[in-house]
Amino acid sequence: MTTAPSAANRAPAQTGRSILVRVLRCDGPGKPSRWEEFKVPVEKSANVISVLQYIAANPVTAQGQPTTPVVWDSGCLEEVCGACTMVINGKVRQSCSCLIDEYAPREGDVMTLEPMSKFPVIRDLWVDRSRMFHNLKRVKAWVPIDGTHNLGAGPREAPGNQEQRYVMSTCMACGCCLEACPQFTLEGDEKKWDEAFLGAHAINQARLFNAHETGKALARERLDQLAGPGGVNDCGNAQNCVKVCPKKIPLTESIAAMGRAVTVHGIKRFFGL
Amino acid sequence: MGSEHRVIVVGGGLAGLAASVRVAEAGLAVDLFSMVPVRRSHSVCAQGGINACNEVARQQGYSEYEHFDETIYGGDFLADQHPVLEMANWAPRIIDLLDRMGVPFNRTSEGYRDLRLFGGSLFKRTHFAGATTGQQLLYALDEQTRRYESEGKVTKYEFWEFLWPIVEGGRCVGIVAQDLRTMQIRAFRADAVVMATGGCGLVFGKSTNSVICTGAAAARCYQAGAWYGNPEMIQVHPTAIPGADKTRLMSESARGEGGRVWVPRKAGDKRRPKDIPESERFYFLEEKYPAYGNIVPRDIATREIFDICVNQGMGVWGENQVFLDLSHLPASTHHKLEGILEIYKKFAGEDPQHEPMRIFPSVHYSMGGMWTTFVKGSYNPAQARAKHKSGTAAPIGAEPGQGMLAGDPRNMVTNIPGLYAFGEVNFAYHGANRLGANALLSCLFDGLFCGLSVVNWVRNEAPSKAPAAKMAQGVFDAAVAREQAKAKRILDTVTGPGAVEAAVNPYAIGKELGDEMTAACTVVRSEARLKQCQSKLASLRERYAKLRLADSAGWTNQSFTYTRAVGDMLILAEAIALGALERRESRGAHYRTDFPERNDEKFMKSSVTKFDPASRTTRLEWQEIDASLILPTARTYGKKDVSAAGKPAAMAGAGV
Ligand SMILES: Cc1cc2nc3c(=O)[nH]c(=O)nc-3n(C[C@H](O)[C@H](O)[C@H](O)COP(=O)(O)OP(=O)(O)OC[C@H]3O[C@@H](n4cnc5c(N)ncnc54)[C@H](O)[C@@H]3O)c2cc1C
Ligand code: SF4
Ligand code: SF4
Ligand code: FES
Numbered sequence: 001m002t003t004a005p006s007a008a009n010r011a012p013a014q015t016g017r018s019i020l021v022r023v024l025r026c027d028g029p030g031k032p033s034r035w036e037e038f039k040v041p042v043e044k045s046a047n048v049i050s051v052l053q054y055i056a057a058n059p060v061t062a063q064g065q066p067t068t069p070v071v072w073d074s075g076c077l078e079e080v081c082g083a084c085t086m087v088i089n090g091k092v093r094q095s096c097s098c099l100i101d102e103y104a105p106r107e108g109d110v111m112t113l114e115p116m117s118k119f120p121v122i123r124d125l126w127v128d129r130s131r132m133f134h135n136l137k138r139v140k141a142w143v144p145i146d147g148t149h150n151l152g153a154g155p156r157e158a159p160g161n162q163e164q165r166y167v168m169s170t171c172m173a174c175g176c177c178l179e180a181c182p183q184f185t186l187e188g189d190e191k192k193w194d195e196a197f198l199g200a201h202a203i204n205q206a207r208l209f210n211a212h213e214t215g216k217a218l219a220r221e222r223l224d225q226l227a228g229p230g231g232v233n234d235c236g237n238a239q240n241c242v243k244v245c246p247k248k249i250p251l252t253e254s255i256a257a258m259g260r261a262v263t264v265h266g267i268k269r270f271f272g273l
Numbered sequence: 274m275g276s277e278h279r280v281i282v283v284g285g286g287l288a289g290l291a292a293s294v295r296v297a298e299a300g301l302a303v304d305l306f307s308m309v310p311v312r313r314s315h316s317v318c319a320q321g322g323i324n325a326c327n328e329v330a331r332q333q334g335y336s337e338y339e340h341f342d343e344t345i346y347g348g349d350f351l352a353d354q355h356p357v358l359e360m361a362n363w364a365p366r367i368i369d370l371l372d373r374m375g376v377p378f379n380r381t382s383e384g385y386r387d388l389r390l391f392g393g394s395l396f397k398r399t400h401f402a403g404a405t406t407g408q409q410l411l412y413a414l415d416e417q418t419r420r421y422e423s424e425g426k427v428t429k430y431e432f433w434e435f436l437w438p439i440v441e442g443g444r445c446v447g448i449v450a451q452d453l454r455t456m457q458i459r460a461f462r463a464d465a466v467v468m469a470t471g472g473c474g475l476v477f478g479k480s481t482n483s484v485i486c487t488g489a490a491a492a493r494c495y496q497a498g499a500w501y502g503n504p505e506m507i508q509v510h511p512t513a514i515p516g517a518d519k520t521r522l523m524s525e526s527a528r529g530e531g532g533r534v535w536v537p538r539k540a541g542d543k544r545r546p547k548d549i550p551e552s553e554r555f556y557f558l559e560e561k562y563p564a565y566g567n568i569v570p571r572d573i574a575t576r577e578i579f580d581i582c583v584n585q586g587m588g589v590w591g592e593n594q595v596f597l598d599l600s601h602l603p604a605s606t607h608h609k610l611e612g613i614l615e616i617y618k619k620f621a622g623e624d625p626q627h628e629p630m631r632i633f634p635s636v637h638y639s640m641g642g643m644w645t646t647f648v649k650g651s652y653n654p655a656q657a658r659a660k661h662k663s664g665t666a667a668p669i670g671a672e673p674g675q676g677m678l679a680g681d682p683r684n685m686v687t688n689i690p691g692l693y694a695f696g697e698v699n700f701a702y703h704g705a706n707r708l709g710a711n712a713l714l715s716c717l718f719d720g721l722f723c724g725l726s727v728v729n730w731v732r733n734e735a736p737s738k739a740p741a742a743k744m745a746q747g748v749f750d751a752a753v754a755r756e757q758a759k760a761k762r763i764l765d766t767v768t769g770p771g772a773v774e775a776a777v778n779p780y781a782i783g784k785e786l787g788d789e790m791t792a793a794c795t796v797v798r799s800e801a802r803l804k805q806c807q808s809k810l811a812s813l814r815e816r817y818a819k820l821r822l823a824d825s826a827g828w829t830n831q832s833f834t835y836t837r838a839v840g841d842m843l844i845l846a847e848a849i850a851l852g853a854l855e856r857r858e859s860r861g862a863h864y865r866t867d868f869p870e871r872n873d874e875k876f877m878k879s880s881v882t883k884f885d886p887a888s889r890t891t892r893l894e895w896q897e898i899d900a901s902l903i904l905p906t907a908r909t910y911g912k913k914d915v916s917a918a919g920k921p922a923a924m925a926g927a928g929v
Binding site for chain 2: 027028043044045046047049050053056057058059060065066067068069071072074075076077078079080081082083096097099122123126129130133136137140141142143144145147148150151152153154156157158159162165166169170172173209212214215
């Protein structure tokens with residue numbers, strides 16, 4: 001597991017301490033990267049976001065060099081929007097739910113912040129994850145409703161099925177599963193996205209919509225996509241994805257289920273069914 | 274390009290996405306702008322659920338009309354009534370639509386949609402998907418939008434910031450926006466612009482809102498001449514976890530599912546909650562409000578908690594906090610609340626299944642917002658207005674289509690024709706206090722119902738004769754030049770990288786703004802404190818004029834973006850403070866220590882603020898509201914007087 005020690009058995013952290021934060025910075029696409037260090041006083045219930053907020057307001061390095069504020073992406077600050085994902089102490093996770101007391105409980109403790117490596121860097125810790133949304137189009141991750149007119153309720157659903165769909169549907173497109181996956185590699189060229197590996201995130205979404213009564217209408221098209229280049233067969237079954245998913249989505253189950261469905265779909269196709 | 278008509282939607286939360294889907298479905302091209310990828314919009318945070326009359330509640334005597342009635346009563350009679358009636362009437366259809374889109378609503382054993390109890394109602398009428406309902410709703414709309422995007426009917430501009438509406442010939446004909454990566458500023462033409470930019474929690478520094486909820490977009494429209502209604506109506510949610518970067522919400526569903534709020538009866542009791550016997554616990558909401566108990570509306574719960582902590586010094590362990598206790602609930606209930614319990618576990622480090630949570634009120638929602646208008650439907654009961662009695666059948670003729678006139682181009686349009694405001698950013702529906710689980714509904718209702726109004730404006734009114742696409746270039750170029758000049762003025766303050774002294778540091782100014790607004794303009798307000806707040810705002814404005822920026826980058830310059838927003842937040846703060854000062858009564862979320870009573874004669878009116886660009890000052894006017902359906906009554910939720918000592922004292926305002 002890549003998570004920090006669980007909050008419940010957290011060692012008491014020193015109060016009034018400062019920590020050293022090392023940030024891998026980059027001014028923009030194609031620009032070289034560099035490390036900068038910041039000494040940051042830690043307030044009560046500090047997280048990586050409050051640390052970055054401090055740096056934004058006081059952009060001076062630990063060595064006393066004036067610099068520019070660090071740029072990063074965030075939104076909800078409660079681990080539900082997926083925006084703030086970065087690599088912290090070598091492991092990918094959300095920065096908003098990363099509490100300093102767990103990671104750097106003592107005076108002078110060091111934390112490192114790096115942008116995800118599987119997506120092009122926009123600036124500093126902010127990366128461009130548009131490929132993830134593009135992949136949602138590839139697997140047609142939607143229910144093809146007839147329109148917004150008043151046509152009555154949707155299909156009734158057994159609670160068990162709802163529970164299964166709900167968990168899959170909590171995916172916040174954070175990208176952790178892709179950062180951890182050896183098969184998913186950085187691809188800056190948009191034109192190559194349609195052939196490149198979809199990754200656990202999109203495969204799981206294909207399963208989610210194939211599990212809905214009306215969503216099923218597009219099941220064949222989704223399976224065609226998953227059977228093609230960059231589809232489910234590119235998965236090397238390393239299982240890294242499931243270990244880092246903050247929403248505990250059973251990704252390997254989803255991949256296995258889609259793998260089977262693709263096989264069956266292939267056989268049916270072969271026999272023209 | 275396809276059609277020569279284009280519609281711009283600014284904001285990709287629930288309101289913006291619903292509008293995009295509705296307008297695209299009707300065949301107009303949509304350009305959708307958002308500061309963040311729309312799937313990450315603030316709506317994703319909503320936890321508890323969405324209200325609508327349903328079959329089970331109906332068979333117990335509930336109705337759309339009662340949903341309407343609760344919303345008006347909950348909002349302390351400040352909302353215009355006809356639009357609320359229409360919203361309540363449409364609610365069941367909206368749930369059905371979401372259901373068809375595949376939202377994984379919780380199910381009963383028979384496979385029907387499950388329901389939970391929420392504040393301000395005695396009926397179960399809240400539909401939910403775990404404790405992350407907003408996320409699930411937003412995703413469903415995001416998916417439908419993506420479908421239209423892949424068909425070329427919606428064009429997304431994500432990581433683009435709206436800067437200004439372009440108004441020409443008395444109507445809105447486009448916007449100026451900036452790419453937050455390249456920093457390019459450019460104009461976009463449109464025959465209608467829908468603002469769906471959400472709330473303004475960041476004006477108060479820490480709130481339950483996302484980091485993008487600055488209110489800057491609304492403040493810019495306001496400075497461009499759009500009016501802003503009931504700015505003083507800011508909801509402070511009773512139950513949030515304080516944090517270093519924000520406050521995190523503990524949804525009302527925690528109480529709806531049986532969570533109990535309490536403090537030790539003895540002030541300063543240092544024992545662990547588990548060691549305090551039942552008889553030594555003060556369940557103050559349950560004792561004071563026997564009918565509603567822990568699910569009284571938010572403004573009431575907030576003031577009671579505030580009173581217990583701040584006035585009576587009875588906060589848990591001597592701090593400003595009370596217990597929100599779920600530890601007595603069964604595992605199946607904990608399971609339904611998993612999403613929020615996880616949040617508490619993660620951020621507070623304790624497990625609410627075993628330990629009561631410690632919470633305190635926090636700024637949460639803005640009932641006020643951009644002023645909008647509407648056209649009444651045909652429902653106008655001949656009988657005199659009356660207080661609707663719980664559980665009786667809806668008056669005849671109150672069905673959909675009767676509250677607001679469907680498709681009329683004037684529904685939810687601002688005072689600038691062609692400029693619409695949908696969702697949290699407008700001031701309609703929630704009056705002086707919003708009921709839990711009514712916000713998501715109003716966002717979707719605006720997008721789906723008033724989306725048609727936008728379409729009809731474009732097809733049948735001024736734009737049909739003079740489309741924005743055919744207008745002379747000059748006005749668009751001039752608007753871009755003005756925004757470039759504003760940007761240059763801020764960027765020119767950069768003297769070099771590094772720390773900036775606090776007096777002129779935009780982050781320090783932003784923080785002081787938040788601290789001041791929280792202290793003066795939230796739970797309790799008074800003439801003296803508000804005047805002090807106004808002078809503080811004036812001094813912050815002066816400091817802002819001399820600000821210094823630390824980053825001159827022409828690429829992805831976040832400090833610049835934030836700094837520009839602080840200027841707009843200062844303007845919005847002024848409107849909020851002015852409204853709070855001028856409303857010399859107490860109503861809903863607005864509580865004045867010097868005027869503790871509601872005063873219908875003088876103030877059952879909307880406060881409408883208008884900005885004067887020449888003097889850069891805010892003016893306030895009072896405007897009559899449509900209260901033609903329900904007669905205002907005292908809003909007490911059956912309160913009783915009790916003290917921590919135990920026995921209920923005399924009944925106050927019983928029976929109303
Ligand atoms: C923690 C929390 C829990 C809640 N729970 C519930 C609940 O259970 N039930 C309920 O009914 N309500 C709930 N609410 C309220 C509800 O979530 C919001 O009122 C609602 O989601 C607002 O939606 P919206 O579409 O108006 O705006 P938002 O979802 O806030 O979206 C605003 C959009 O505008 C964009 N934007 C903003 N400024 C600009 C700009 N300058 N340029 C370009 N784009 C811009 C943003 O990028 C975003 O896409 C909750 C609120 C919070 C904070
Ligand atoms: S199981 Fe497949 S998708 Fe998951 S990390 Fe391994 S290779 Fe990647
Ligand atoms: S599947 Fe999990 S790790 Fe992957 S994007 Fe979704 S939430 Fe993140
Ligand atoms: S900011 Fe939304 S997940 Fe961290």
